[in-house]
Amino acid sequence: MALLQLCGTGQRLLPSRHRFSVSGVIDRRIIVTARKTKFEFANLSLKNRCAATARFAPLRWASVNGYSTENGTGKVDDDGALGEEKDGNEDEMHQRIRSFIEFLPSILPGGNWWSLSDDVDVKLVAEPVTVWKALGRMWQLVARDRWVIIAAFSALILAAVSEISIPHYLTASIFTAQSADVATFHRNVRLLVLLCVTSGICSGLRGCCFGIANMILVKRMRETLYSSLLLQDISFFDNETVGDLTSRLGSDCQQVSRVIGNDLNLILRNVVQGTGALTYLLILSRPLGLFTVFICSALAAVMTVYGMYQKKAARLTQEFTASANNVAQETFSLIRTVRVYGTEKLERERYNLWLDKLADISLKQSAAYGFWNLSFNTLYHSTQVIAVLLGGISILAGHLTAEKLTKFILYSEWLIFSTWWVGDNLSSLMQSVGASEKVFKMMDLLPSDQFTTKGSRLQKLKGSIEFENISFHYPSRESVQVLQHVNLTVHPGEVIAIVGLSGSGKSTLVNLLLRLYEPTSGQILIDGIPLQELDIRWFRERIGYVGQEPKLFRMDLSSNISYGCPGDVTQEEIEHAAKEAYAHDFISSLPDGYKTIVDDDLLSGGQKQRIAIARAILRDPTILILDEATSALDAESEHNVKGVIRSLKSDSMSRRTVIVIAHRLSTIQAADRIVVMGNGQVIEMGRHKELLLKDGLYAQLTRRQADAVA
Numbered sequence: 279m280a281l282l283q284l285c286g287t288g289q290r291l292l293p294s295r296h297r298f299s300v301s302g303v304i305d306r307r308i309i310v311t312a313r314k315t316k317f318e319f320a321n322l323s324l325k326n327r328c329a330a331t332a333r334f335a336p337l338r339w340a341s342v343n344g345y346s347t348e349n350g351t352g353k354v355d356d357d358g359a360l361g362e363e364k365d366g367n368e369d370e371m372h373q374r375i376r377s378f379i380e381f382l383p384s385i386l387p388g389g390n391w392w393s394l395s396d397d398v399d400v401k402l403v404a405e406p407v408t409v410w411k412a413l414g415r416m417w418q419l420v421a422r423d424r425w426v427i428i429a430a431f432s433a434l435i436l437a438a439v440s441e442i443s444i445p446h447y448l449t450a451s452i453f454t455a456q457s458a459d460v461a462t463f464h465r466n467v468r469l470l471v472l473l474c475v476t477s478g479i480c481s482g483l484r485g486c487c488f489g490i491a492n493m494i495l496v497k498r499m500r501e502t503l504y505s506s507l508l509l510q511d512i513s514f515f516d517n518e519t520v521g522d523l524t525s526r527l528g529s530d531c532q533q534v535s536r537v538i539g540n541d542l543n544l545i546l547r548n549v550v551q552g553t554g555a556l557t558y559l560l561i562l563s564r565p566l567g568l569f570t571v572f573i574c575s576a577l578a579a580v581m582t583v584y585g586m587y588q589k590k591a592a593r594l595t596q597e598f599t600a601s602a603n604n605v606a607q608e609t610f611s612l613i614r615t616v617r618v619y620g621t622e623k624l625e626r627e628r629y630n631l632w633l634d635k636l637a638d639i640s641l642k643q644s645a646a647y648g649f650w651n652l653s654f655n656t657l658y659h660s661t662q663v664i665a666v667l668l669g670g671i672s673i674l675a676g677h678l679t680a681e682k683l684t685k686f687i688l689y690s691e692w693l694i695f696s697t698w699w700v701g702d703n704l705s706s707l708m709q710s711v712g713a714s715e716k717v718f719k720m721m722d723l724l725p726s727d728q729f730t731t732k733g734s735r736l737q738k739l740k741g742s743i744e745f746e747n748i749s750f751h752y753p754s755r756e757s758v759q760v761l762q763h764v765n766l767t768v769h770p771g772e773v774i775a776i777v778g779l780s781g782s783g784k785s786t787l788v789n790l791l792l793r794l795y796e797p798t799s800g801q802i803l804i805d806g807i808p809l810q811e812l813d814i815r816w817f818r819e820r821i822g823y824v825g826q827e828p829k830l831f832r833m834d835l836s837s838n839i840s841y842g843c844p845g846d847v848t849q850e851e852i853e854h855a856a857k858e859a860y861a862h863d864f865i866s867s868l869p870d871g872y873k874t875i876v877d878d879d880l881l882s883g884g885q886k887q888r889i890a891i892a893r894a895i896l897r898d899p900t901i902l903i904l905d906e907a908t909s910a911l912d913a914e915s916e917h918n919v920k921g922v923i924r925s926l927k928s929d930s931m932s933r934r935t936v937i938v939i940a941h942r943l944s945t946i947q948a949a950d951r952i953v954v955m956g957n958g959q960v961i962e963m964g965r966h967k968e969l970l971l972k973d974g975l976y977a978q979l980t981r982r983q984a985d986a987v988a
């Protein structure tokens with residue numbers, strides 16, 4: 279059988295199992311037309327050029343955050359000769375009719391179309407939360423301000439009782455007027471006015487108090503969630519995306535907050551009013567009352583199914599919204615790359631993928647809402663008709679008065695509407711509970727050990743570092759051993775340079791020293807004390823760290839330089855640090871000088887590095903770590919900065935311990951010792967000249983760089 283083996287970027291555009299006509303093959307590209315749309319496949323490996331109208335075998339395609347991943351190769355087997363025309367139109371028409379007929383049963387209640395689970399290609403990792411559990415968690419958050427909730431519920435009950443009494447006095451007033459009973463008429467009208475005023479005031483109070491409770495709940499939820507996230511291990515952030523986390527903090531917390539201010543408020547009000555109406559109906563006429571109860575039970579059954587459906591839909595909506603946020607956040611933060619590579623269309627498609635999924639869920643939710651309304655209206659009107667019919671017969675038979683029947687119709691209407699409101703708000707409550715699952719799960723994450731255990735502080739940090747038989751793999755990639763049995767001792771005041779091929783584990787070694795991750799085996803000793811036993815905040819305050827790509831906060835330059843500096847710092851000290859880092863000149867040339875607001879995009883790479891170096895110098899650290907910290911500096915600035923880095927600490931005659939990671943070998947020649955890493959191991963160690971004589975990896979790297987310059 280002739281085969282067209284498709285590989286490459288185009289395949290993700292293909293829906294599975296569809297007829298395609300091949301319009302042309304040019305070089306290793308193929309043009310395929312499907313559903314009047316042209317698809318172009320690049321990098322074809324063409325095994326048989328005689329392929330014609332083609333049927334694609336089910337083509338598996340998947341996406342990570344909207345990008346396609348290649349998890350299969352589309353194979354095309356030929357059906358006939360190139361250019362063969364089949365009675366396309368007729369075929370297509372039959373196909374459509376058949377699809378439509380097949381589709382019809384699926385949209386009936388219980389049909390496939392309603393299924394939400396098939397759409398899930400995201401992880402729903404949170405345990406389902408019951409309504410009571412969710413309410414309990416919310417109560418814990420607002421319990422401190424319980425007076426608002428108590429006031430809200432008291433107002434709610436008063437308003438509900440007043441409102442439910444109004445129809446009784448309304449009808450009574452009309453019928454007493456008709457019977458010319460003036461005294462009773464006046465009393466009824468006075469009571470009516472009183473009830474109207476009470477219900478008005480209490481409704482206002484209720485709305486206001488629930489609004490406040492809502493605000494308190496959202497604020498506490500965001501505070502708790504934000505604190506919980508901030509205290510997680512760094513490995514947690516390796517697995518979560520920024521868009522996802524901001525989505526939990528933003529829209530999910532907002533959605534959950536509706537529970538108290540909106541859903542519970544309305545559910546309780548309607549439960550109180552519905553119960554009042556039902557009692558009254560049963561007193562008025564037991565058979566008619568029981569009939570209304572039957573209708574309400576049918577409504578309750580429909581609304582339970584509807585509520586569960588909405589809860590599931592809400593969970594998916596939450597996931598897809600987070601994924602859409604993720605795409606947008608990633609695209610905007612990489613907008614320069616997107617613009618340069620002209621991938622705006624691709625990014626739009628990636629975003630639209632999630633929007634389509636959201637629209638699909640929303641469509642199903644709307645259809646479900648339509649069904650719910652349909653059931654409600656049918657049941658509501660049938661109650662009225664049957665009540666008038668049965669009531670009318672009772673009046674004719676002299677068992678019931680017209681006043682009682684009027685009251686009955688008014689209260690049965692009230693009961694049905696209360697049931698409807700309860701149903702409607704219960705489904706909204708279910709949605710909020712659905713959205714709360716991930717929020718609560720994240721709130722419950724235990725903080726990193728580093729924040730819960732209090733380590734010891736040394737009288738003075740000398741700056742001796744020992745890596746003892748360190749092995750490590752990142753938690754997110756357990757199968758890849760990044761460091762293997764690394765042994766390295768750095769003496770106080772020594773300048774150590776770490777070099778090696780990219781990916782050999784240099785930065786990882788520093789990550790472990792900063793205790794961003796814990797070694798899988800072995801230990802790090804600081805002045806002879808295991809790192810885990812030290813107060814990590816105290817230790818970090820004595821470290822200056824400049825990373826590979828320093829990031830700046832959106833604030834002025836002075837604040838960026840003094841960021842995280844323990845104790846108060848003066849403007850003079852900031853400017854002194856900036857001068858040492860050769861940043862003062864460019865800062866002074868800016869219109870607002872040190873008050874210039876910057877962020878990650880408003881300075882050059884070299885300028886950002888200088889700010890980060892000034893930040894490290896200002897701390898006057900005992901241990902200074904420079905991970906490719908001068909890679910973006912020009913040769914002269916680098917030379918000057920190197921001098922400053924080696925200089926004495928300000929408070930004594932001691933030198934600081936410096937660890938420099940660099941690819942530019944000129945940067946590290948003057949180090950006291952050079953450590954060469956390869957495949958997660960220390961493979962050479964010594965001074966520049968000793969290593970050159972050894973003629974190992976270091977000598978090889980030096981020669982390569984010299985060749986590259988020549």
Ligand SMILES: Nc1ncnc2c1ncn2[C@@H]1O[C@H](COP(=O)(O)OP(=O)(O)OP(=O)(O)O)[C@@H](O)[C@H]1O
Nearest residue numbers: 516752754755760779780781782783784785786787
């Ligand atoms: N957060 C992470 N999760 C999983 N793997 C990681 C993580 N960070 C780094 N790695 C992997 O660990 C290995 C060592 O990375 P590391 O950054 O330590 O190398 P390096 O020697 O500093 O490289 P370079 O010189 O390019 O900065 C690499 O294979 C990298 O893919």
